[in-house]
Amino acid sequence: MRDLVSEMASCLSVDGVRISRKGKVLLDVSQLSLDGPGPTLILGPNGSGKSLLLRCLHGLIVPDRGQVRQDGVVLNANHKARQGMVFQQPVLLRRSVAANLDFVLKRQGFSRRLRKSRIEGLLAEGGLDGKARQSARSLSGGEAQRLAILRALALDPETLFLDEPTSALDPNATQMIERMILRASSRSVRIVMVTHDIGQARRLAADIVMMQGGHVVEHGVAKQVLDAPESDAARRYLAGGLVT
Amino acid sequence: MQGFASEFSSALSLILNGDAELWAIVLLSLKVSVFAVLISALIGMPVGAALAVARFPGRRVLIVLMNALMGLPPVVVGLLVYLMLSRSGPLGVLELLYTPTAMIIAQVVLVTPIVAALTRQVVEMLAEEYSEQLRSLGVSRLASVPVLLWDARLALLTALLAGFGRAIAEVGAVIIVGGNINHVTRVMTTTIALETSKGNLALALALGAILIGIAVAVNAMVSTLSLRAEQEGLRHA
Numbered sequence A: 001m002r003d004l005v006s007e008m009a010s011c012l013s014v015d016g017v018r019i020s021r022k023g024k025v026l027l028d029v030s031q032l033s034l035d036g037p038g039p040t041l042i043l044g045p046n047g048s049g050k051s052l053l054l055r056c057l058h059g060l061i062v063p064d065r066g067q068v069r070q071d072g073v074v075l076n077a078n079h080k081a082r083q084g085m086v087f088q089q090p091v092l093l094r095r096s097v098a099a100n101l102d103f104v105l106k107r108q109g110f111s112r113r114l115r116k117s118r119i120e121g122l123l124a125e126g127g128l129d130g131k132a133r134q135s136a137r138s139l140s141g142g143e144a145q146r147l148a149i150l151r152a153l154a155l156d157p158e159t160l161f162l163d164e165p166t167s168a169l170d171p172n173a174t175q176m177i178e179r180m181i182l183r184a185s186s187r188s189v190r191i192v193m194v195t196h197d198i199g200q201a202r203r204l205a206a207d208i209v210m211m212q213g214g215h216v217v218e219h220g221v222a223k224q225v226l227d228a229p230e231s232d233a234a235r236r237y238l239a240g241g242l243v244t
Numbered sequence B: 001m002q003g004f005a006s007e008f009s010s011a012l013s014l015i016l017n018g019d020a021e022l023w024a025i026v027l028l029s030l031k032v033s034v035f036a037v038l039i040s041a042l043i044g045m046p047v048g049a050a051l052a053v054a055r056f057p058g059r060r061v062l063i064v065l066m067n068a069l070m071g072l073p074p075v076v077v078g079l080l081v082y083l084m085l086s087r088s089g090p091l092g093v094l095e096l097l098y099t100p101t102a103m104i105i106a107q108v109v110l111v112t113p114i115v116a117a118l119t120r121q122v123v124e125m126l127a128e129e130y131s132e133q134l135r136s137l138g139v140s141r142l143a144s145v146p147v148l149l150w151d152a153r154l155a156l157l158t159a160l161l162a163g164f165g166r167a168i169a170e171v172g173a174v175i176i177v178g179g180n181i182n183h184v185t186r187v188m189t190t191t192i193a194l195e196t197s198k199g200n201l202a203l204a205l206a207l208g209a210i211l212i213g214i215a216v217a218v219n220a221m222v223s224t225l226s227l228r229a230e231q232e233g234l235r236h237a
Ligand SMILES: Nc1ncnc2c1ncn2[C@@H]1O[C@H](COP(=O)(O)OP(=O)(O)O)[C@@H](O)[C@H]1O
Pocket: A021, A026, A044, A045, A046, A047, A048, A049, A050, A051, A052, A053
């Protein structure tokens, strides 16, 4: 019999996850499997639980009930070490650009020489060459977000989570970041990204998760979800109407 | 007025001619306060960082207590340290009363709460900003302490300078535990107090000028550092 497991791409799945605070259910996802090869984009109105879902998938929040699994195994420290996360507002250390990357590489135990060449490669990848010694806090919004992505990539992640990484950026800066994301995806880093920009979803997504009121209302191939949504909520969100 | 002018010019000549007694007093002041601040940093920074990061019952009470200690009247600190160090006190056997060490102890008691409270404030602010990102990078709560302290370094240096400013300008505590003994425990502030009362205004004025110079220098450094810390989005409340 053929070994099925080794042939499957790593799969991230959510099983009966529920989070409530003060009697209010904030997230309630009975079943969700992310196993496609391309980027997954999570869409939905403000407050629909997109960020909560991302934090659950990354293990930053332990749900009150249910589990997140990777390849069928409940999410553990080894999995988390191979997951990177980029927040809406980049949180950069008050150090130089290079030191922000070095921080992550050092923790993985790379030698000084290896770290130096890895940093050079990463800076080139993010178009930040020549900025190595600059204070990270003095970068522009787009540069800062690129550095945050590079730092997540320095973890050599299996999965990269991004929470509305371009929501505060102009079209040019957004395009640079979308290119970085697509390059990472083509190197088979799994991308799971929240956005409220339907155009961005169209440009990047292989599959789309549509959220509403803490629930996943639709999950499917991007083109299908965007062009012929099945749920009312998704239809109304895509039409730009109010979803209540 | 004529007397004042001549006192002033002899004060100036004391400074410019490098009067040995004057500079010995300045040097001792600096030594005592620098030592005191270094010891306060060793105690206050870890305590402040621990209070910022750890969660345990009674934490809020400790923070309030620490903030209250910041406002301790120096004379009372002098009295308490005196009682500890006096011959019949619990630490009397060490025979530290009326030594520079006693003055260092008094200044440590005064400065440590300042360093600890400011460290707590800054590190807590930074921890709030960093905590999710650090957890995402797999940094444990304990391992985050040195990261936070290092990233708060500008603000912490400001706190230390503020502590130094308080220590070097303080007179009430050191005069009680140091005794203002000539060539042994006379520092700038206590000498100014004594010489002024004796009518020896030249030495008092010379020391006063130097003390002001130090205060101005410290304040200039504090504002420069705070400005830079602010640019990095971090400053004391
Ligand atoms: N720690 C929390 N405590 C209480 N409510 C929260 C918490 N985090 C998020 N929420 C609530 O959960 C809902 C979903 O939040 P979120 O996932 O951030 O939405 P979004 O889809 O805009 O990212 C919101 O109503 C928010 O107010």
